[in-house]
Amino acid sequence: MEAKGMQMLQKENGHKLRIGIVGFGKFGQFLAKTMIRQGHSVIASSRSDYSELCNNMGVTFFRDQRDLCKERPDVILLCTTILAMEPTLRSLPLEELNTSSTLFVDVLSVKEFPMNLFLEVLPPECQILCTHPMFGPESGNIRWAGLPFVYDKIRVSEEGICAQKCNDFLAIFESEGCKMVEMTCADHDRYAAGSQFLTHTVARILGHMNLEPTPIDTKSYETLRHLTEAMTGHSMDLYNGLFLCNANAMEQMEKLERAFDTVKNELMGKLHGMVANQLVHRVSDPLFSGSSSSSFKENNLKIKEREK
């Protein structure tokens, strides 16, 4: 009982990790805030100079990735954009790290791509955890409770220090109340293409239509407008990444186009039916006659009667 109690206590408190964040843009900063609040030590490097911002946050910033690696963090957390992931990972001076006890983690919105990239680039002794916190500075601004955190332990030891590091890292999100979803990278990408990528696509399309508030907005239109505004705040690089680096995205584009064509063709069919009713079948109220299949039948009956 006592041992179990101790174990639980340890799990609750977790061990404090030294986390090296590579790529310290908005999302890296967003995650770092919570990690620091939880008592973890965060160091960072980035293409841009974030020295001052890091100083204010309590993060040690290194202009040179090599200096970050020399600190031998427990976790290398890549927070680059999807498109910058490969060159960033390839440029990391792995020789400075204790690779066999370093956990590599990514947080990209696509998962098969970083998984395969990690497996290709990293030496076999490196531990790999692929994750996707499905929220950001907007949706997870106040709290993370109930928001999905997807992860896939690609190469994590069953026990020992590396297993512990992985559990401690996951505990960062678990302890904030995230909905922890263990899922293969392939499943993630399949689901995310039909949900996240589709939502971004709809918002991008509506973004090109410049939706304006009108004096007579319906509730639904307001919802659509706010969704579009929120989504188009994301970078074009993210959207391109969601498309290029998710093997299922093209299928969703095709599905969306087919759905658009279906709706459009239904409407055009109505138009043609009405004009044909009016000009060919000489129906006096083509709008009403064409309104339902039953009216269409009645209409046909009328025509047949006339033909007699």
Place this chain on the structure above:
Amino acid sequence: MEAKGMQMLQKENGHKLRIGIVGFGKFGQFLAKTMIRQGHSVIASSRSDYSELCNNMGVTFFRDQRDLCKERPDVILLCTTILAMEPTLRSLPLEELNTSSTLFVDVLSVKEFPMNLFLEVLPPECQILCTHPMFGPESGNIRWAGLPFVYDKIRVSEEGICAQKCNDFLAIFESEGCKMVEMTCADHDRYAAGSQFLTHTVARILGHMNLEPTPIDTKSYETLRHLTEAMTGHSMDLYNGLFLCNANAMEQMEKLERAFDTVKNELMGKLHGMVANQLVHRVSDPLFSGSSSSSFKENNLKIKEREK
């Protein structure tokens, strides 16, 4: 002062109207509930038999439109679908009404169509008020406060009994706290094509994609899914009416298609740029090279250097 006080009191309480609702489907029933609660007298007729429902609601139901007209209601409120409006109006036995003191009102989601139809079918002494309560049994289920009520006094006397009837009718919505928007039918249709019709179209398109909840829904995807569910609850007849009977709807379809094509072509351009970079320009990381216009320039510089 006293006279003014009396006038205000009268206005607040309003006069009780006898309202004849023609077409007693969901929307007619929805409006009738509030009218009855406010103390107005409601009579109704419809293609379907709503005798029992009306009995329970405190509404007098007539199977025959002629019997409804014989009751000489103050207001004839047409609550048919867009597509059924013309045959219903044309079949009304106007000779039974005291046309010169009857106010004709419609509540359709398009406005130029019923306006022109009223002007064409009704004798010149009839009073005409075109309205669009921009809510329904879903969005206005609990209260109407703040929800837009659009109206256009097409042919309403400046003073006298008909002016009073019109004010009393508008007061039904004003007293519930609706946002009263006086607007021409043409302006309404222009705004509504870009907001209401567009929202219905997006929901219809997504309806064809069978959006399913996934274990990893983002907040935005949830919003889109709920919007689609709520909107596709509306009848196909309503959607067809919004398209066929709004002169601005086709323009919005074209705009939506252009926006879709823009997004699609941007993505396809990315794809081709990457393949061209890889195969023609022999770039090792085409994903990263093609990620922004600045990288593209750098890339071009590299190519030029090589060409020297």
